[in-house]
Amino acid sequence: MKAYEALERRFQRLNALREAAGVLQWDMSAMMPPGGAPARSEQLTALDLTCHEWLSDPAVADLLGEAEQGAEKLDPWRRANLREMRRTWRHETALEARLVEALAKTQHRCEMAWREARPASDFAAVLPRFAELLKLVREAADAKAAAFGCSPYDALLDEYEPGGSSARIDAIFGDLAEFLPGFLPQALARQAAAPAPVAPPGPFPVAEQEALARRLMAGVGFDFSHGRLDTSLHPFCGGVPDDVRITTRYDEADFTSALMGVLHETGHAMYERGLPAEWRLQPVGAAAGMAAHESQSLLVEMQACRGVEFVSYLAPLAREAFGGDGPAWEAENLLRLANRVEPGFIRVDADEVTYPAHIILRTRLEKAMIAGDLDPKVLPGAWNDEMDRLLGIRPPDDRLGCLQDIHWYDGAWGYFPTYTLGAMAAAQVFAAARDAVPEIPEAIGRGDFAPLMAWLRENVHSKGALYTTDDLLKQATGKPLDPKVFEAHLTARYLG
Amino acid sequence: MKAYEALERRFQRLNALREAAGVLQWDMSAMMPPGGAPARSEQLTALDLTCHEWLSDPAVADLLGEAEQGAEKLDPWRRANLREMRRTWRHETALEARLVEALAKTQHRCEMAWREARPASDFAAVLPRFAELLKLVREAADAKAAAFGCSPYDALLDEYEPGGSSARIDAIFGDLAEFLPGFLPQALARQAAAPAPVAPPGPFPVAEQEALARRLMAGVGFDFSHGRLDTSLHPFCGGVPDDVRITTRYDEADFTSALMGVLHETGHAMYERGLPAEWRLQPVGAAAGMAAHESQSLLVEMQACRGVEFVSYLAPLAREAFGGDGPAWEAENLLRLANRVEPGFIRVDADEVTYPAHIILRTRLEKAMIAGDLDPKVLPGAWNDEMDRLLGIRPPDDRLGCLQDIHWYDGAWGYFPTYTLGAMAAAQVFAAARDAVPEIPEAIGRGDFAPLMAWLRENVHSKGALYTTDDLLKQATGKPLDPKVFEAHLTARYLG
Numbered sequence: 007m008k009a010y011e012a013l014e015r016r017f018q019r020l021n022a023l024r025e026a027a028g029v030l031q032w033d034m035s036a037m038m039p040p041g042g043a044p045a046r047s048e049q050l051t052a053l054d055l056t057c058h059e060w061l062s063d064p065a066v067a068d069l070l071g072e073a074e075q076g077a078e079k080l081d082p083w084r085r086a087n088l089r090e091m092r093r094t095w096r097h098e099t100a101l102e103a104r105l106v107e108a109l110a111k112t113q114h115r116c117e118m119a120w121r122e123a124r125p126a127s128d129f130a131a132v133l134p135r136f137a138e139l140l141k142l143v144r145e146a147a148d149a150k151a152a153a154f155g156c157s158p159y160d161a162l163l164d165e166y167e168p169g170g171s172s173a174r175i176d177a178i179f180g181d182l183a184e185f186l187p188g189f190l191p192q193a194l195a196r197q198a199a200a201p202a203p204v205a206p207p208g209p210f211p212v213a214e215q216e217a218l219a220r221r222l223m224a225g226v227g228f229d230f231s232h233g234r235l236d237t238s239l240h241p242f243c244g245g246v247p248d249d250v251r252i253t254t255r256y257d258e259a260d261f262t263s264a265l266m267g268v269l270h271e272t273g274h275a276m277y278e279r280g281l282p283a284e285w286r287l288q289p290v291g292a293a294a295g296m297a298a299h300e301s302q303s304l305l306v307e308m309q310a311c312r313g314v315e316f317v318s319y320l321a322p323l324a325r326e327a328f329g330g331d332g333p334a335w336e337a338e339n340l341l342r343l344a345n346r347v348e349p350g351f352i353r354v355d356a357d358e359v360t361y362p363a364h365i366i367l368r369t370r371l372e373k374a375m376i377a378g379d380l381d382p383k384v385l386p387g388a389w390n391d392e393m394d395r396l397l398g399i400r401p402p403d404d405r406l407g408c409l410q411d412i413h414w415y416d417g418a419w420g421y422f423p424t425y426t427l428g429a430m431a432a433a434q435v436f437a438a439a440r441d442a443v444p445e446i447p448e449a450i451g452r453g454d455f456a457p458l459m460a461w462l463r464e465n466v467h468s469k470g471a472l473y474t475t476d477d478l479l480k481q482a483t484g485k486p487l488d489p490k491v492f493e494a495h496l497t498a499r500y501l502g
Numbered sequence: 503m504k505a506y507e508a509l510e511r512r513f514q515r516l517n518a519l520r521e522a523a524g525v526l527q528w529d530m531s532a533m534m535p536p537g538g539a540p541a542r543s544e545q546l547t548a549l550d551l552t553c554h555e556w557l558s559d560p561a562v563a564d565l566l567g568e569a570e571q572g573a574e575k576l577d578p579w580r581r582a583n584l585r586e587m588r589r590t591w592r593h594e595t596a597l598e599a600r601l602v603e604a605l606a607k608t609q610h611r612c613e614m615a616w617r618e619a620r621p622a623s624d625f626a627a628v629l630p631r632f633a634e635l636l637k638l639v640r641e642a643a644d645a646k647a648a649a650f651g652c653s654p655y656d657a658l659l660d661e662y663e664p665g666g667s668s669a670r671i672d673a674i675f676g677d678l679a680e681f682l683p684g685f686l687p688q689a690l691a692r693q694a695a696a697p698a699p700v701a702p703p704g705p706f707p708v709a710e711q712e713a714l715a716r717r718l719m720a721g722v723g724f725d726f727s728h729g730r731l732d733t734s735l736h737p738f739c740g741g742v743p744d745d746v747r748i749t750t751r752y753d754e755a756d757f758t759s760a761l762m763g764v765l766h767e768t769g770h771a772m773y774e775r776g777l778p779a780e781w782r783l784q785p786v787g788a789a790a791g792m793a794a795h796e797s798q799s800l801l802v803e804m805q806a807c808r809g810v811e812f813v814s815y816l817a818p819l820a821r822e823a824f825g826g827d828g829p830a831w832e833a834e835n836l837l838r839l840a841n842r843v844e845p846g847f848i849r850v851d852a853d854e855v856t857y858p859a860h861i862i863l864r865t866r867l868e869k870a871m872i873a874g875d876l877d878p879k880v881l882p883g884a885w886n887d888e889m890d891r892l893l894g895i896r897p898p899d900d901r902l903g904c905l906q907d908i909h910w911y912d913g914a915w916g917y918f919p920t921y922t923l924g925a926m927a928a929a930q931v932f933a934a935a936r937d938a939v940p941e942i943p944e945a946i947g948r949g950d951f952a953p954l955m956a957w958l959r960e961n962v963h964s965k966g967a968l969y970t971t972d973d974l975l976k977q978a979t980g981k982p983l984d985p986k987v988f989e990a991h992l993t994a995r996y997l998g
Contacts, residue, residue, distance in 0.1 A: 018544075022548035023549070023552065026522060026523075026526060026545040026546075026549060029526060029542075029545070037533070037730065038745060039726060039727050039730060039745060041728035041729075041744055041745065042742070042744055042745025045521060045742050045743070045782070048518040048521070049519070049521050050522075051518070052522065056552055229537070230535060231535050231537040232535055234535060245538075248538055248540065249535060249542070
């Protein structure tokens, strides 16, 4: 027990430093002027190296070994905490300090280059940094693969989806890949038979969009004394559980993009806020993984907020917020817009039927790049070919193609699959919540998310990293991740 | 040389972590929702302790000793850098880790309590935290005094004004204390003989105040690609040299308060930005001290921006910004307003004739508290008595009395004297700049600060911490700090 307690004290300090880095990363994306980038990179690299040295101290390895020998005497939370400590330690100590430093600095430089390359649609401008970063990421993947005894790609995946593996993902995605090609034309045909939706005419001033977004956030349960809403180039949820910072980007021609984005990030924020307070700064107090995280954002956005109940609640609010008038503002029209299926170039704007194709594309390409089978030089063409194959459309430029997402450029490799795992988990968790608490849909129709959030808090959020994603789903929904539930949801919503 | 080089590498990491803390502190004051306070305190405490452990490593003491033995072979910058490393080391290692942690956590708690107590004018609400903090600050002062061989108050002072001492400050303040009581009635009589200034009628919307402030900041030379302007309860200049963050607070009834505050903080920001880029993250690359820092803010605000040239430039801009009209907007009237002498309760709003009294009050009280001669319980009464004695006015409540400043409540003791040292240095440096570059006033009359900033950058900013404040002044103005120059400035402006 003494060894375990010493580890808790050490990890509290370590995670406080990682939280500090989290706030600095939020600031980098939401607040920092461009000239601050080199100094920020120094700060974040110093924090990364400090954490690396803390974990690489031989005393930590000794304490882990000692604590694990007495693990059966620990309660389930402490046992899971110890498991997560070991996982953190394995990821960190698989890399040499030199590589940690090079990765940090190259990530920051590559992200800054991407920020300029994306609006200019200039892949060549970011390529040198990108190729340098990929080389380091592959080096890290190889080092972790050797340490963990798995494939390099699985080693990367494990950082975002603990215990996740290509084999399991391939099986799940394979199921979807069988289902979707037949389903998409049916959904499109069904849609074509209904009246075409009409986009409400803009412009929609940013101030009004933001005011409406804040009102809806509050309805979902976001507590502004423990969080913020700001703007950034790539929307995200950052900060720390007691101070969650979400961001969005506004389009004055279309208010739904920012609004649905805000609701999505609010789902992430609710998960963070609901993590077990008694385990703050301990590894088991964190989210179960990024698939579980994405399940919470997509549950709020896709399952709840694009459903008929919420859209009926939203329609008069939106009409009032923007001074709208006429049939474009009717709930039925807005619902058709919110669930419009249409192959498009941009992942974050994709509907839930075509979204998996965006993920399958990225997963294939990143696996190939990590395996060394795809030279980053030819990424734009490979991307466009794959898009053509999967959705029958070809991006006219790289802004709408391989430059659209921040992930690879800021060093997140092995992250993309968690989006679609999350989409499937969202359907499964939402179905279980409605089964358990039948008044959830009606309450959402009044803008009241309290019954839904109470159930999620008890069955998902408060569990932290006590379980793996599959065990969390088993406990909350009665079974591990099952693509059939997601397919049933699609069938009900788009063919029902 | 090897030992010195190893120290440079270590201090680079240390200062990157301190910069990280600086950005988090800015965020705490300008962005953080109140519920984030406990988590932020954990983050900042973890950073403080990490820095403390880094410096307390016996290897650092060994390297310092070794490098100092070869110091005469180092060039002046490296020698000064080594001197500042030793100073940093002495301050940090004088305290035990336990005290570093207790100070950090108590400061954060006390600051948060102050944020609520100040608007409510409720000193009793902050007193328990404040007394606890004072106890720890005294413990730290005693530990440093023992280590440095000086008085506890001088030990605190040295953190903000390297090499500063009560004896020198008492002599300088004594000179002022002889001059001001005779000068103030003369200035008030002279003022009474002139037409009474008229305040331009408000309200002044925040958006317009901010737009004008940004325009004037740019005129002074503030580069928004390397900095930000935001709002906070207590205006300050934070961030890091390549990403300087200044804040203000707006009063819709009076635009001059925020505007002059912004110009003041811009002076601080220009100093930070002008620090020697080749010494970033090294101790010698920082400001010479807080008196030098304050000299730069007061030079911009008090010397330049309240002078006839700048106010004449400002008048039509302000009139236009707020749609003003009539005699209140004439330059002559605004100049009388900008230089209005009037004993008041609030330090940051004080004119430069009565400002030193605010500082003398705080210096007396903090010396007495550090010496254990003044119980914090009776601070409000002691404050009000002293105010009555020095300026003949008595605060009606503690919001206008001992709760007005953040400093003591966030742990900054021994800081206040630097404000008046800075005011005197500002007069001396501005006089030297005008002597060297006669076109400075005329350029300021066109809103062009480039000639002034070029001289300041060369003679002050770029020197970093190469010199002490007095040596910096000798080099830039030909003599150490001389109260007579400040007194001559007051005489010229208020009796001239």
